[in-house]
Amino acid sequence: MYKIHECDFLPAGGISIVFSDSIIDSDKAIWSLLIEREATEEELEDNHYLENVGDTIWQTVLEIYNCPFCGQTLSSERAKNAAGNFAHIDSSGWDSKRL
Ligand SMILES: [Zn+2]
Numbered sequence: 006m007y008k009i010h011e012c013d014f015l016p017a018g019g020i021s022i023v024f025s026d027s028i029i030d031s032d033k034a035i036w037s038l039l040i041e042r043e044a045t046e047e048e049l050e051d052n053h054y055l056e057n058v059g060d061t062i063w064q065t066v067l068e069i070y071n072c073p074f075c076g077q078t079l080s081s082e083r084a085k086n087a088a089g090n091f092a093h094i095d096s097s098g099w100d101s102k103r104l
Contacts, residue, residue, distance in 0.1 A: 014074035036079040
């Protein structure tokens with residue numbers, strides 16, 4: 006299950022809003038704000054684990070109910086203190102590490 010919130014107000018580069026059950030360990034699919042850092046040419050030279058410009062170096066994901074940019078409600082299952090699951094995934098080494 007993977008959906009993307011198409012948003013006119015999304016900042017350019019590195020930020021997306023996705024609906025998935027596999028990014029944050031969760032029983033069900035949830036909406037989350039995904040912040041991604043992609044490798045530049047320079048970083049490729051410094052880090053031999055990265056192969057291509059645009060490879061993900063790290064990702065931070067946070068469960069959300071609304072789009073923080075346009076304000077659209079994404080999940081109707083809003084409950085007090087229930088959201089806020091988050092994860093940080095470091096892909097700069099040989100293995101992706103979930104921190
Ligand atoms: Zn939006």
